[in-house]
Amino acid sequence: MNDTAGGAAAPREPTGLLHTFYRPPWVGLLAFVIVFVVQALGHTVMIVMEDVWPGPGYLYESAFAMGMLGAVLLFIGMRHPNEVAATWYGFWAGTFLWTGWIEFSFVWSADFLGVPDLADPHKPGAIATKNEYLVMMSSIGVMAATLTYFLLNKETKCNFFLWFQRHLGLKTGKPNPDHERNFAAITALETVYVIWFFYLFLLFIYDEDILGDRHPVTYGIFFLNVIWAVYLFLRLMKFWKVTTAIRYGIPTAIIAWNAVEIAGRWHLFTEFWEHPRDYALEMSLFTVGTVIAAWLAARTPSHEKARLSRGQRPEGA
Numbered sequence: 001m002n003d004t005a006g007g008a009a010a011p012r013e014p015t016g017l018l019h020t021f022y023r024p025p026w027v028g029l030l031a032f033v034i035v036f037v038v039q040a041l042g043h044t045v046m047i048v049m050e051d052v053w054p055g056p057g058y059l060y061e062s063a064f065a066m067g068m069l070g071a072v073l074l075f076i077g078m079r080h081p082n083e084v085a086a087t088w089y090g091f092w093a094g095t096f097l098w099t100g101w102i103e104f105s106f107v108w109s110a111d112f113l114g115v116p117d118l119a120d121p122h123k124p125g126a127i128a129t130k131n132e133y134l135v136m137m138s139s140i141g142v143m144a145a146t147l148t149y150f151l152l153n154k155e156t157k158c159n160f161f162l163w164f165q166r167h168l169g170l171k172t173g174k175p176n177p178d179h180e181r182n183f184a185a186i187t188a189l190e191t192v193y194v195i196w197f198f199y200l201f202l203l204f205i206y207d208e209d210i211l212g213d214r215h216p217v218t219y220g221i222f223f224l225n226v227i228w229a230v231y232l233f234l235r236l237m238k239f240w241k242v243t244t245a246i247r248y249g250i251p252t253a254i255i256a257w258n259a260v261e262i263a264g265r266w267h268l269f270t271e272f273w274e275h276p277r278d279y280a281l282e283m284s285l286f287t288v289g290t291v292i293a294a295w296l297a298a299r300t301p302s303h304e305k306a307r308l309s310r311g312q313r314p315e316g317a
Helices: 026-052 056-079 084-113 130-151 159-168 184-208 217-238 242-265 281-297 301-307
Strands: 127-129
Touching: 026 056, 026 084, 026 217, 026 242, 026 281, 056 084, 056 184, 084 130, 084 184, 084 281, 127 130, 127 184, 130 159, 130 184, 159 242, 184 217, 184 242, 217 242
Parallel strands: none
Antiparallel strands: none
16 A cells, blocks of 8 residues: 555545546536536426416416525525535526526516517428517626626636636736635526526527528537537546536536527427427436436535545556
């Protein structure tokens, strides 16, 4: 047995099936799969709430309850001492807050204002863009204003914002070394903003007055998006630190999902997650699989996370 420089025995390398999920590429892959599948399930949940259960009389009550669940999860996560658990609490909090309070606020606004759905010119009788997403486009100013704050925030650790700060000379001061990051809050906010940003991005390029979904530039954007997603995915597969992999996996999976959204807009396949009545078995299996994957991801112990974070590797790795 090898000893460390201080004479203590080196940490024993954990073994077992679960330990497999604590190492590359499984660390990042698990986060990617969960976030990617949740994007489809989010559509399913909204459709079930609007058209299947519990009925139009309780639509907004259900949406409020979902958002409240997200708020509770955020509260729990912000108090949780374990970084891994707090990060996952933040992701689920952001997901429920987005679907329950944000998306359904646009649903309510569209119905209240009588905004019609946008018909699909390429598929008679089909809807190209639902009315709530047309209303969502009006939130572009709020996003731009709030993203300006995050862009100029000296405490940010986001690689995206840091890149712009570094290359555009946008530094507003030195970060406070005593600034304590709350990983549940960071992850929840990241989840909401990444989903929001790419919703708006797609909605604006779909607009026929800007590009349109069949414009040559849109085809170019699709292929660039695929290349970007593959690049981010390959980087994600090398991550050792669990919480970093989760937070990196969120935008990676959502960027990859953009390709699915655009391809679905072109009717290249059946978006079965939008037809829960017809694909109940498939969606049930996806849901069960996501729950199992989330359970496995949340099982990463804090001591293992710390060991990986310090960069310790098995000998010869």
